[in-house]
Amino acid sequence: MKTLTKNANAKINIGLQVLNKRSDNYHNINSILIPISLCDIITISESIQFELRSNVQFNITDDENLVMKAAKKFNEALGINKAYSIKLQKEIPMQAGLGGGSADAAVVLKMLNEMNGNPFGDEYLAKLAIELGSDVPFFIFNKPAIAKGRGEILEFINFRREINVLVVFPNVNISTKEAYEALKRTQEQVQEIDYYSAFNTGNYGQIINDFEQFAIEKHKEIREIKDILYENGSFFALMSGSGSAVYGMFDSLEDMAIAAEKLDKYKTYFCKTI
Numbered sequence: 001m002k003t004l005t006k007n008a009n010a011k012i013n014i015g016l017q018v019l020n021k022r023s024d025n026y027h028n029i030n031s032i033l034i035p036i037s038l039c040d041i042i043t044i045s046e047s048i049q050f051e052l053r054s055n056v057q058f059n060i061t062d063d064e065n066l067v068m069k070a071a072k073k074f075n076e077a078l079g080i081n082k083a084y085s086i087k088l089q090k091e092i093p094m095q096a097g098l099g100g101g102s103a104d105a106a107v108v109l110k111m112l113n114e115m116n117g118n119p120f121g122d123e124y125l126a127k128l129a130i131e132l133g134s135d136v137p138f139f140i141f142n143k144p145a146i147a148k149g150r151g152e153i154l155e156f157i158n159f160r161r162e163i164n165v166l167v168v169f170p171n172v173n174i175s176t177k178e179a180y181e182a183l184k185r186t187q188e189q190v191q192e193i194d195y196y197s198a199f200n201t202g203n204y205g206q207i208i209n210d211f212e213q214f215a216i217e218k219h220k221e222i223r224e225i226k227d228i229l230y231e232n233g234s235f236f237a238l239m240s241g242s243g244s245a246v247y248g249m250f251d252s253l254e255d256m257a258i259a260a261e262k263l264d265k266y267k268t269y270f271c272k273t274i
Contacts (some may be wrong), residue, residue: 001046004111007039008103009142009274010092011135012165012240012247015195015207021185026134031147032157032195033099033138036165036271040092040104042067044111047085054088066132070105073128074112078119084112093267095173097211097241099139105132106139126152144273146196157196160273164250166229166259167240167269170221174211174243182214204236215243222246225263232259247271 014032021027050071052062062068071084086108092100109125120128122140129136134150144159198206216223222239225246229237233255234248250256260268 002115003043003045004115005041005043006107006111008042008092008100008107008139009035010038010098010100010103010167010271011035011138012098012167012238012273013209014199014236014238015193016209016211016241017190017193018180018183018185018210019192020187020189023187026150027180027185028149028189029147029151030192030195031151032144032159032199033135033147033151033154034144034159035139035142035274036167037274038092038098038167038269038271040100041089042104042107042111043087043089044071044108044115045085046115047083050083051085052088053086054090056090056094066101066105066136067108069132070108070129071112073132074109074116077124077128078116080116082116093169093245095175096169096245097174097239097243098167098245099135099241102133102136103139105129106136106142110140163273164253164256165247165271165273166234166250166256167245167247167271168225168229168263169245169267169269170219170225171266172219172221172244174215174218176242179211179214179242183210199236207236207238209239211242212239215239219244221266225266228262229259232262234259 011033017030019028092098113120126137126140129140130152137152143156145154145156226237229248237248239246
C-alpha cells in the first residue's frame with residue numbers, strides 16, 4: 001500500500017485588516033501571509049476504511065474534521081472511492097491564528113494528488129481548497145503572499161527568508177466568529193494599508209491587526225507578551241490572525257532566546273520564515 005509523509009507549515013499574518021462585510025456574509029480582508037517552519041506532520045496510507053489518528057483530541061467527529069473533509073473532497077473531485085488511514089502529529093497550536101487546520105487540509109489535498117498520479121494542478125487544488133476554508137488555498141502554494149478577498153486572492157511576493165520568529169501561544173483560545181462580530185464591519189470599505197511597503201521600509205507602526213484590540217481586551221496576557229518581545233530585542237511583533245498566538249521577529253538568536261526565557265510560562269516556538 002502507498003504511504004506518504006509530509007509537513008504542513010503554519011503561517012503568520014503581517015498585518016490583518018478586515019475591510020468590509022460582503023453581501024454573502026463573508027468579509028474582505030487585506031493581509032500578508034508568511035509560511036513559517038513550525039509544522040504538523042501528516043502520514044497517509046491507503047486503507048480499507050477511513051481512519052484519523054492524532055496526538056490531540058479534537059472534540060469533533062471525524063466527519064467534521066478538515067483533514068477528513070479534504071480527503072473526501074479529493075475523492076469526489078477525482079470520482080474515486082478510496083479510503084485512507086491518516087496520522088496527524090499536531091505541533092501547531094489550535095485556535096491560535098496560525099492556520100494549522102487549514103494547512104493540514106491543504107497538505108492532505110496535495111498528498112492525495114501525488115498518491116494518485118498528480119491528476120490536478122495547484123490552481124485546481126486551490127479551487128477545491130476554498131470550499132474547505134478561506135485561507136486553505138494559501139497553503140496549497142505555501143509561499144509568501146498578499147491576501148485579498150476572503151483570503152483566497154493571492155499575490156505572491158518576494159520576502160526575506162529565514163527571519164528568526166518566536167511564536168508565543170498564551171494558552172487561551174479566541175473564537176474567530178466572535179472576533180469578526182466584535183468589529184461590526186458594514187459593507188462600506190475601510191482604507192487599505194500597504195503592508196508590503198510598510199514592512200520593507202521599516203514603517204512597522206503602520207502594520208496593525210484589526211483583531212488585536214478585541215483580543216487584548218479579553219486576554220491581557222497578549223499585551224504582556226507583545227511588550228516582553230519588544231523589550232527584549234524584537235524589531236516587529238504582532239498577534240497572528242484572529243489570535244491568540246503572538247509572534248516577534250528578531251535579528252539576534254540570542255535576544256530571541258532571552259525573550260523566550262522571560263515568557264516561559266507560555267508555550268514558545270523557535271521558528272524561521274520560509
